[in-house]
Amino acid sequence: MQSDALILGFDTSAAHCAAALLRGDRIIASMAEAMSRGQAERLMPLLEETLAAGGVSWRQIDALGVGVGPGNFTGIRISVSAARGLALGLGIPAVGVTGFEARALGAPAGHLPIIPAPRDQVYVQAPGSVPALLPLADAEALGPLHQDASPVALAESVAKIAATRWRDTTEPPAPLYVRPADAAPSRETPPVLLD
Numbered sequence: 001m002q003s004d005a006l007i008l009g010f011d012t013s014a015a016h017c018a019a020a021l022l023r024g025d026r027i028i029a030s031m032a033e034a035m036s037r038g039q040a041e042r043l044m045p046l047l048e049e050t051l052a053a054g055g056v057s058w059r060q061i062d063a064l065g066v067g068v069g070p071g072n073f074t075g076i077r078i079s080v081s082a083a084r085g086l087a088l089g090l091g092i093p094a095v096g097v098t099g100f101e102a103r104a105l106g107a108p109a110g111h112l113p114i115i116p117a118p119r120d121q122v123y124v125q126a127p128g129s130v131p132a133l134l135p136l137a138d139a140e141a142l143g144p145l146h147q148d149a150s151p152v153a154l155a156e157s158v159a160k161i162a163a164t165r166w167r168d169t170t171e172p173p174a175p176l177y178v179r180p181a182d183a184a185p186s187r188e189t190p191p192v193l194l195d
Helices: 039-054 073-090 099-105 136-140 151-168
Strands: 006-011 016-023 026-034 063-067 094-097 112-117 121-124 132-135
Touching: 006 039, 006 073, 006 151, 016 039, 016 151, 026 039, 026 151, 039 073, 063 073, 063 151, 073 094, 094 151, 099 112, 099 151, 121 136, 132 136
Parallel strands: 006 063, 063 094
Antiparallel strands: 006 016, 016 026, 112 121, 121 132
């Protein structure tokens, strides 16, 4: 890995907007804001502020890291589409990092990272299995769990993991959805088809 590579990592997969700037192996700027909505309007200004705090410009960034979920559908789409657009515009790679990978970076040894989900459930990925949505009690049966990750810690982990992968990335980041969307067309009135 290039010792002074600049990696901008960000995440909007939950009720936050977070970003971190990594130079080599050192975080030089990071910030986060709690928000239940408004990530689409706040993400780009937050990224600009993070770059300014690190004293760098967009053209100096070597790669992007983005949290791809699981989590909030809208938040994931916001950050993944921003990463793909920025990567295309800047001509740099964008690396998708799952919430499990980001949380595992700060987890105690032997603890399984989990991601909070609605209705007393959690997203979990046991070793050798696919991600699943489980009631918390069922996840606890899998062994010791780790769910404590601040938004800043997530963004920093995303940047650190992206720093290890950016040279080998060939595919653009894609959202990691574990469950279907809650939103659905009304069942009472069929949609009107226009000619």
